[in-house]
Amino acid sequence: MAIVKSFKCVRPVEDMAEQVASLPYDVYDRKEAKAAVAGKPYAFLNIDRPETAFEDDFDMYSKEAYKHARDLYNEFKDKGIYEEDVCDSYYLYELTMNGRSQTGIVGLASVDDYLNNIIKKHENTREEKEIDRINHVDTLDAQTGPIFLAYKANDTLQKIISQNTLNVPLYDFVSEDDVRHRVWKVEKEYNKQIAECFENISALYIADGHHRAASAVKVALKRRQKYDDKNAEYNYFLSVIFDERQLHILPYNRIVLDLNLKSEDEILGSIEKAFDIKECPMQREITNRHEFGMLLKDKFYILKAKKEIIADDTIKSLDVSILQDFVLEPIFDIKDPRTDNRIKFAGGIRGVEFLESELKCGRGEVAFLMHPTSMTELFAVADENKLMPPKSTWFEPKLRSGIFIHEI
Numbered sequence: 180m181a182i183v184k185s186f187k188c189v190r191p192v193e194d195m196a197e198q199v200a201s202l203p204y205d206v207y208d209r210k211e212a213k214a215a216v217a218g219k220p221y222a223f224l225n226i227d228r229p230e231t232a233f234e235d236d237f238d239m240y241s242k243e244a245y246k247h248a249r250d251l252y253n254e255f256k257d258k259g260i261y262e263e264d265v266c267d268s269y270y271l272y273e274l275t276m277n278g279r280s281q282t283g284i285v286g287l288a289s290v291d292d293y294l295n296n297i298i299k300k301h302e303n304t305r306e307e308k309e310i311d312r313i314n315h316v317d318t319l320d321a322q323t324g325p326i327f328l329a330y331k332a333n334d335t336l337q338k339i340i341s342q343n344t345l346n347v348p349l350y351d352f353v354s355e356d357d358v359r360h361r362v363w364k365v366e367k368e369y370n371k372q373i374a375e376c377f378e379n380i381s382a383l384y385i386a387d388g389h390h391r392a393a394s395a396v397k398v399a400l401k402r403r404q405k406y407d408d409k410n411a412e413y414n415y416f417l418s419v420i421f422d423e424r425q426l427h428i429l430p431y432n433r434i435v436l437d438l439n440l441k442s443e444d445e446i447l448g449s450i451e452k453a454f455d456i457k458e459c460p461m462q463r464e465i466t467n468r469h470e471f472g473m474l475l476k477d478k479f480y481i482l483k484a485k486k487e488i489i490a491d492d493t494i495k496s497l498d499v500s501i502l503q504d505f506v507l508e509p510i511f512d513i514k515d516p517r518t519d520n521r522i523k524f525a526g527g528i529r530g531v532e533f534l535e536s537e538l539k540c541g542r543g544e545v546a547f548l549m550h551p552t553s554m555t556e557l558f559a560v561a562d563e564n565k566l567m568p569p570k571s572t573w574f575e576p577k578l579r580s581g582i583f584i585h586e587i
Contacts, residue, residue, distance in 0.1 A: 181297055181330075182289040183377040184415055185267040185370050189321070189584040190349075195260050197352035199223050200360065200579040203324055205308070205390070209239065221260060223581025226251050227315075227323060240311060245318035252319055261584070268364050269373055270583065271343055272419050275359040276576040281425035282340050284365075284373065285583055287415035288328060288383060290399040293392060298328070299382050299561035302389045303569075312394035313401075320587055322395055322417040324580040327387035329421050329554065336376050337422055339369050350582070358576045383420065384561050387574045392416065398587070417585040419578055423554045429527030429573040430465070430549035433502065434537055436521045438544045439511045443476050446510060446545070453505040454482040463531055465550040471502060472548030474534055482506075493559045498550050499568045506547075517569045526573040527551065 191199040198219070204227035207215060212228040213235075225231060229248035230239035238244065255261050270285035292298045316322055330336075343365050350362040365373065377383075385392055395416035402413045438446060450456060454471075461479045465472050469484040484501050494500055507513040513522050523543070525533055534546035552572050560567050 181377045181380045181383050182292055182415075183284070183374065183383075183418070183420060184287040184289075185269045185365075185374070186287050186412075186415070186585055187264050187267055188270065188285075189256075189261050189263045189586055190582060191261055192259065193350065195221060196350040196360075196362075196582060197354070199255075199260065199581040200352070200354060201227060201581050202577055203388075203580055204228050206577065209235070221255070223323065223579075226255070226319075227580055240314070242318075245314050248315060249319050252321065252323075263586075264364075266367065267370070268367070269370060270349075271340055271363040271365060272578070272582070273344065273359075273361040273363075274576045274578070275361075276357070279427065281421055281427070281576075282344065283327075283419040283421040283425070284336065284340070285325065285362075285417075285419050286373070287412075287585060288326065288418040288420070290396050290414050290416065292383070293396050293416075296564065297382055298392070299384050299564070300389060300392075301385065301557055301561045301565075301567045301571075303566055304390050304393045308390045309394050309397065312391055313397050316394060316398045316587070317401070322391075322585045322587065324388070324391050324417075325578050325583055326385060326392045326395070326416060326418045327421075327574060327578055328418045329384045329386045329423050329426060329557075330377075330380050330382075331558065332422055332424055333376060333380065336373070337424075339365070339373060339376075343369065354579070356576075360579060360582070362582065382562070384558060386421070386426065386557070386572070387578075402587075411587070412585065413587040415585070417583060419583075423558070426554055426574070428551045428554065428557070429575050430551040431499070431570045431573045432525045432527060432529075432531075432534055432549050433507070433516075433547040433570075434523050434525060434534060434543040435507070435511050435513065435545045435547075436523070436543050441510070446475065447480075449510045450482060450506060453488045454484055457481045457483075461531060461535070462548070465548055468550055468553075469498060469501065470550060471498070471506075472531065474531075474538055474546040474548070475544075493556070493563055494565055494567070497552065497556060497560075497567065497571065499552070499571045502547060502549070503568060511545075524570045526575070528573070528575050 201224035273282040348361040471482040
């Protein structure tokens with residue numbers, strides 16, 4: 180039984196939405212973030228990454244940085260860039276990329292649902308990343324980047340979405356990466372029905388945004404120590420929630436920087452113990468589960484896992500686990516891909532061409548093109564309260580920050 184509330188959204192006025200909307204704070208390194216805000220004074224990334232206003236050696240985690248974010252947010256409101264809706268509402272957020280659309284319900288998920296595992300996780304979080312967003316949310320008194328949640332197929336909610344997207348959208352713009360963004364306010368008469376639909380859903384799943392979710396929860400727990408208000412806004416966190424049928428997971432590809440002092444023949448000989456190997460022309464994507472594309476020495480191979488290495492286990496049977504357990508660790512000596520600097524990762528949106536260019540430029544010696552993890556696999560792992568290996572999923576398109584703000 181999930182709780183998803185409507186809320187009084189703080190959002191940009193119509194003619195500023197396109198200028199404000201920004202990619203999530205964590206898709207940029209520091210240099211990229213500074214470049215992204217250049218000449219864009221109203222991009223929300225200025226608030227999400229306040230260190231961009233300072234010199235490169237400025238401490239991006241200092242109190243001054245978070246204070247600057249708060250001051251800039253207040254300035255945006257004072258200038259009339261943002262306004263707060265008068266009534267509690269749900270919203271619909273549609274993103275269209277490459278002709279494919281997905282529409283989610285914007286509302287507030289419950290901190291208690293997170294703590295009671297009604298909101299399920301599939302990924303570990305790192306404390307240092309949590310602390311940054313805890314300080315950001317706590318200083319701004321606002322959640323600015325929505326959590327990307329999913330639920331299992333629900334035709335009633337889908338019907339409500341279809342009915343409300345017939346209306347004129349609040350926003351309709353195309354971002355620099357050619358993603359179309361449209362937003363609707365749900366008609367008030369549907370509020371009760373939406374809330375009841377979620378009450379009949381047994382679980383929600385974090386698709387993307389584990390650190391933002393964990394940070395919002397920790398801010399709530401911190402405030403609960405000071406205040407005793409079960410209805411306070413900090414007990415809920417900003418989310419965009421999608422039917423599983425709307426979502427598309429892209430592969431998360433791997434690039435290994437060296438061959439671990441092995442020859443090409445030694446590597447192929449080791450791989451064929453666990454995989455059937457076939458050299459073939461370059462493929463843009465891997466269409467079958469338990470198959471992998473490998474770029475090695477200007478050649479492209481398909482590796483098909485032998486039946487005997489595929490375990491009857493939700494984690495061990497994942498393609499990312501098979502590659503780790505039978506290739507990356509035993510052959511390339513990469514024991515922990517989270518910490519080993521001899522491996523790097525490339526979101527599937529970059530494609531096989533990116534892998535090829537990295538190898539040609541000497542920024543890697545071998546690359547693996549993955550088959551994407553499925554929503555069914557994600558749900559199965561989360562339902563067993565297990566965690567996926569690192570870098571298992573890549574979701575596109577990315578939800579924009581700054582379109583919806585929840586003040587706490």
